[in-house]
Amino acid sequence: MERTEEQWLTHLIRCHDKELPELRKLNSYYEGTQPLSYMAPELQQELQETVRQVVINWPRLVVDSIEERLDVEGFRFPDEPSADEELWRIWQANDMDEQSQQGHLDGLVMGRAYVVIGTRADDAKTPLITVESPLDMYAEFDPQTRKVRAAVKRWSEESPDGKVDHASLKLENATSWWLKEKGVWVEDPEHARDDHELGEVMVEVLANRPRLKCPNGVSELADVIPLSDAACKIATDMMVSAEYHATPRRVAFGFGEEDFVDANGRKVSAFSRIIGRMWATEKNRKEDGADVIQFNEASLSNFHETLKQLATLVASISGMPPYFLGHATDNPASADGIRSAETRLVKRSERRQRGNGGTWERVNRKVLRIRDGEWNPEARALETIWRDASTPTIAQVADAAVKKHQAGIVPLRQTREDLGYTQAQIHRMEEQDEQTAQDAMQRIMSGDLAALEAGPKPPAELILPEAAAPEPVPVS
Structure with missing residues (x-):
């Protein structure tokens, strides 16, 4: 209906x-x-004024690592x-x-x-x-x-x-x-x-990542949130331990609850059920008397190792290199090792480019329909131009692009796109190439060969082949 x-x-x-x-x-x-997740409500109530939640924002890191590689350069x-x-x-x-x-x-x-x-x-x-x-x-x-x-x-x-x-x-x-x-x-x-x-x-x-039964997409954070919750809990526990255990812990024998009062005689929370600053027990004072002993401070290394393990899991699930999450090694990675570690992240970004590119192409078809008053059949084959999602060095990109151009595999415009220039920059370069070629042709026509040699040179593909000299006529 x-x-x-x-x-x-x-x-x-x-x-x-x-x-x-x-x-x-x-x-x-x-x-x-x-x-905060994974923490008892009683503990949160006890610590709410002492320790705040420590947020390790891995979700933002996972999202930004992909989004930073999604730059639209134009439509063709x-x-x-x-x-x-x-x-x-x-x-x-x-x-x-x-x-x-x-x-x-x-x-x-x-x-x-x-x-x-x-x-x-x-x-x-x-x-x-x-x-x-x-x-x-x-x-x-x-x-x-x-x-x-x-x-x-x-x-x-x-x-x-x-x-x-x-x-x-x-x-x-x-x-x-x-x-x-x-x-x-x-x-x-x-x-x-x-x-x-x-x-x-x-x-x-x-x-994002639409499926046949889920055209509205799925959040990139779906798999990361449980690990992020665990990391925030561990980091918060580490701060609680730093508050209560990283300094020497004391145990008091022969004291009663009434002995722990402030300057005004009011009781203080010395017998915390979950975490306390001091352990105390009441004994027969006439026989045992009172005594206070001190334990050694606790190490926080167990928290560090847990956080490292969680970071490794996040890197595995999200496709990010471990060093994105602060997992450093003694030996710095080489340039090839860095590129290899980013392979999955680059591929995930290229997948997002393909999906989002289809959306932007449909948007532009409707833009042309509103502007022209009719549907443009050629717009069905529109292509979205994206910036390269990988992060190679400038020297490597330039070397590969120039070699492909010199071998005649790609034209000059594609070479400039491979080098990362924007469409506006390429357009200005082509205008300058055309002006340079016109100036060179004018000098040739006017016979000003000296000025031609001293002036700027046109691109190689625009230089005309030298005219073959006429063969001498034999004199009989």
């Missing part, structure tokens, strides 16, 4: 509300504000050797250098982020692109086409009468705006409906 717009709105909001607790939990682990049509300048102009006009980074980050942390495409009232040739957090937005997929069939974005605003809840409902042929009045959603009279009749929802999903 076909849902009405109001039914779609309430359905999507209800689904979003179910996911919000888990999304907020994942976000707290990235921010390092998660609650199949028959064009360089990036499309118009698509890059629209990308830059929407601050997508920054927004795309934030979308990749939220996708890795919470499993997904959303990209919304719309129009601008002041510039019809520059469609509007925004990236939205899954804490504010939810989308539902069509089970047959696996495309987004409905989405909702929610936000709140303060007004003189209190907080007002707003929502934007995005369907295949229309976008409408709503607000809540007296607990009921009604259409917002200040925003006109947009009946675009495009046949597609102007929303795309940046999903």
